[in-house]
Amino acid sequence: MPNSESTAKSQTVSRHELRELVRSQLQALLEQENLRGAKALLVPVQPADIAEAIEGLPETMQAIAFRLLSKNEAIEVYENLDSPVQQALIEEFKRQDLIDIVDKMSPDDRARLFDELPAKIVRRLLEQLSLQERQATALLLGYEAQTAGRIMTPEYVSLKENWTVARALEHIRAQADLSETVYYLFVTNFARQLTGILSLRQLVVGQTEQTIGEIMTREVVSVQTGADQEEVARIIQRYDFLAVPVVDTEDRLVGIITVDDVIDILEAEATEDIYTLGGVQSGGDSYFQSNLLDVARKRVVWLSVLLITNTVTAAVITSQKDVLEKVVALTAFIPLLIGTGGNVGAQSSTVVIRGLNTDELKIKNAFRVIRREAIAGAFLGMMLGIVVTVWAYFLQGGSPADLPVAITVGISLVGISILASSAGAGLPFLFQSFGLDPALMSAPFITTIVDVLGVLIYLNLARQILNI
Numbered sequence: 006m007p008n009s010e011s012t013a014k015s016q017t018v019s020r021h022e023l024r025e026l027v028r029s030q031l032q033a034l035l036e037q038e039n040l041r042g043a044k045a046l047l048v049p050v051q052p053a054d055i056a057e058a059i060e061g062l063p064e065t066m067q068a069i070a071f072r073l074l075s076k077n078e079a080i081e082v083y084e085n086l087d088s089p090v091q092q093a094l095i096e097e098f099k100r101q102d103l104i105d106i107v108d109k110m111s112p113d114d115r116a117r118l119f120d121e122l123p124a125k126i127v128r129r130l131l132e133q134l135s136l137q138e139r140q141a142t143a144l145l146l147g148y149e150a151q152t153a154g155r156i157m158t159p160e161y162v163s164l165k166e167n168w169t170v171a172r173a174l175e176h177i178r179a180q181a182d183l184s185e186t187v188y189y190l191f192v193t194n195f196a197r198q199l200t201g202i203l204s205l206r207q208l209v210v211g212q213t214e215q216t217i218g219e220i221m222t223r224e225v226v227s228v229q230t231g232a233d234q235e236e237v238a239r240i241i242q243r244y245d246f247l248a249v250p251v252v253d254t255e256d257r258l259v260g261i262i263t264v265d266d267v268i269d270i271l272e273a274e275a276t277e278d279i280y281t282l283g284g285v286q287s288g289g290d291s292y293f294q295s296n297l298l299d300v301a302r303k304r305v306v307w308l309s310v311l312l313i314t315n316t317v318t319a320a321v322i323t324s325q326k327d328v329l330e331k332v333v334a335l336t337a338f339i340p341l342l343i344g345t346g347g348n349v350g351a352q353s354s355t356v357v358i359r360g361l362n363t364d365e366l367k368i369k370n371a372f373r374v375i376r377r378e379a380i381a382g383a384f385l386g387m388m389l390g391i392v393v394t395v396w397a398y399f400l401q402g403g404s405p406a407d408l409p410v411a412i413t414v415g416i417s418l419v420g421i422s423i424l425a426s427s428a429g430a431g432l433p434f435l436f437q438s439f440g441l442d443p444a445l446m447s448a449p450f451i452t453t454i455v456d457v458l459g460v461l462i463y464l465n466l467a468r469q470i471l472n473i
Contacts, residue, residue, distance in 0.1 A: 382426025
């Protein structure tokens with residue numbers, strides 16, 4: 006009997022195959038100009054899957070497929086499309102078609118779209134929006150990017166403490182279609198200040214004549230409009246919220262951030278961190294949709310830094326050429342040692358940077374973490390050193406005269422592993438204490454330290470062991 010993991014995997018695969026089938030059938034129908042058949046094909050498909058199918062179509066077909074959707078369905082599908090496809094469709098829309106869709110989008114999704122559009126188009130779209138939607142969008146765009154205020158939605162249900170449960174339920178029925186979620190209900194006073202929160206379940210099980218003040222929770226976890234979006238994501242993750250309220254400096258409720266927005270934030274932040282670790286900055290754009298010249302320009306910066314550091318390594322090797330001239334065999338193992346050291350350092354820095362990003366690690370824990378990684382590096386060095394010593398001995402021919410070089414390589418690997426793991430753990434803490442991005446700064450500096458000091462350790466140890 007298959008376990009749950011294999012079952013989930015098969016469901017994921019079949020779901021992917023289904024989406025690909027929809028895309029291929031949709032493209033075939035559009036190529037045949039069978040618009041009625043294409044429209045019927047999309048009827049039972051979820052908006053997110055329709056969006057993915059449209060993204061997989063040739064650009065000339067994307068607008069045609071999108072126009073087959075009903076207005077309500079088009080709004081949901083448009084919110085799920087990647088930004089480049091949204092922008093491409095804008096160029097194809099007639100003005101009224103565009104306004105109807107953009108006007109019905111949720112304010113946070115609309116603000117996210119406007120962030121990607123040229124200012125001229127944004128101004129034109131804002132002028133055509135209804136007064137209410139224009140005000141809601143302008144409110145979000147007034148906050149800095151990647152803050153709680155920028156990603157929140159002002160569409161929420163608020164109640165008053167003196168309302169009865171019956172009155173609150175009537176209010177929810179009237180506002181449900183206009184709100185992002187009704188599962189969390191927020192209580193405000195006459196000045197719109199947040200005073201409490203309750204769930205829809207608390208409200209439903211309450212007595213009809215009970216007041217909201219009697220059943221609500223007064224200890225509310227909220228975020229300020231200027232809070233970083235990563236902080237918001239951590240709060241929702243920590244407390245398992247479906248939504249978190251956003252308040253201004255006077256504790257007035259101005260919006261909410263829902264868990265679906267947080268999932269997008271976590272994906273974007275994780276992608277940014279991974280790119281940064283590799284010295285590949287996307288500038289907020291999709292890396293694979295960026296201009297190739299921009300891609301090369303962004304990547305060449307850190308590659309140039311690494312090139313310079315490698316010249317330092319070359320200078321160190323040149324300064325020790327007398328050792329290498331007397332025992333040429335030592336040269337063959339330099340790439341092995343610095344390559345292994347770089348990998349060990351990268352492993353340590355990766356886990357530390359991840360811990361710092363998730364708040365699992367604090368700067369005050371730096372000494373303990375560095376010591377732990379140094380010990381781990383020592384164990385790794387000893388295990389790898391034994392293997393490398395034996396391998397280096399037989400690689401040279403296996404004669405007694407080859408043993409000193411093999412021992413030198415093995416002992417050097419132990420020292421380089423300790424150095425690399427310590428540097429990999431310590432540098433992220435150091436750079437964060439200076440207000441620098443650990444993911445961006447650590448990689449080239451770890452490479453420099455391991456290469457330069459690793460070669461020095463190796464060649465100076467060779468002097469001692471080989472009596473050069």
